[in-house]
Amino acid sequence: MNKFEQELRNGNFVCGECSKCNKLVWPPSDLCNNCFNNVKWRPISKIAKLVEFSSKNDEYFCIAEFENQIRVMGKVENILNLHVGQTLTLVKCGFDGKEIFVFGLGD
């Protein structure tokens, strides 16, 4: 289990940042996908931008973008009138065999 999954199990969304070229490495990996140096794990901002969304059985799911580059799919809760580009907040994350991201209303 890598650091990403360990932290996600504890409710923390972290990502590796290259110790040499400072690139934020996504998807998570122990080595930078630009220069192959080791990464340092750091928390990712909880603020995200809504990229796209759809729904199933009246439950919305979306693609959200963190720090202008990291995109993940997650569930949207308690938001009406979604629109692309709006600000979301990561209100919960976890791991139960799959990565879980839950978004709520932005600041």
Next chain:
Amino acid sequence: MKKVGIVTGGTTKFTKTDISIESLLVSAIKQIFDNSSNLSQKDVDVVLTSTNANNKYLANITSELSGMAPKIAHSVESLCNSGTNCIVSAYAYISSGLADVALVAGAEKTDSPGLVLDWDKSRGQYKHPIYWSSMFTSAHKRKFGTTLEDLAYVGANNHRNALDTPYAYFEKPFSVEEIMESKPLTENLRLLDCSMPCNGSAAILLASENVIKNFCEQPIWMTGIGQKAISASFTKNDDLTSMKSTILSASDAYKMSKKAAEDIDAAELHDAFSICEIIELEDLGLVPKGEGGSYVRRLYDTKDRKINPRGGLIGTGHPLGATGIAQTIEICQQLQGKAGKRQIDGAKTGLIHNMSAAATSSTVLILES
């Protein structure tokens, strides 16, 4: 580089009947030998198998079961475009001079482990392909006004075309209304907008220009190849109204063949979901961007078979490792004038588009008679 041609192909019935991967492969390979009277097992230099199944050493096992002892035997796996990846590998062996005759056989079973890419962390809890296809649909609807009814025309057309394909999984047509009213899976997707995983196999024989006339009188030449892997993670698709890997692989294939979209007489497109066909029509340059929805309606209204003449993945079924090979066989038969009721009159140049994992990779082949 040696010129590479296609001799013939064979396809098993696509079904839900439980048959072993090995039996499926040998059944498709049998048709290659049935269709090529001068071909013997000792002529085959390369045997490649295409599948997502976990069976090990499958190319060697298949060779032994088919009485072949090739110089080169191995499997190729690349999720849904394993089949065309396998064909491109065979092309490379022949064009480089390492081999003269290559047999490519692909097979899959309904419970294939290739149906969902669990590795993709960017999909979160939404790993199943119905979620990425819903995202592409949302984006295309918003930007171009594409409707769910447009999507239903893709399915109606491909199911109708599949009625003339003997190996197709589906053996009945579905109307636009029936597709619209089929079980909703998401806001943007109904059951009949989806291709059906099934058991099936397809095999194809490639040969160099030096020897191909020993095995057939009407070789079909592979003149264009384009492949691109932009990523493995779905969310690396920047623009969800488009498939970047398809645009790039089409550009390379057109350039290599010195052909353009206007030259294409018949095309097999990877309609894993109905939205895929609409986006691919646009990204392959077959229609202007944003006009895929109106074009599929015209195809249906005019009974034009130019796109997915065998019925695509939606009409025939989607046994992953066999799909790209079955698509290539269809275009080959169209260019040989051997497509029977599906024949497009005068087809001389054809295109195959096969992609994987939310269009994170694509393959485009161009064939000429």
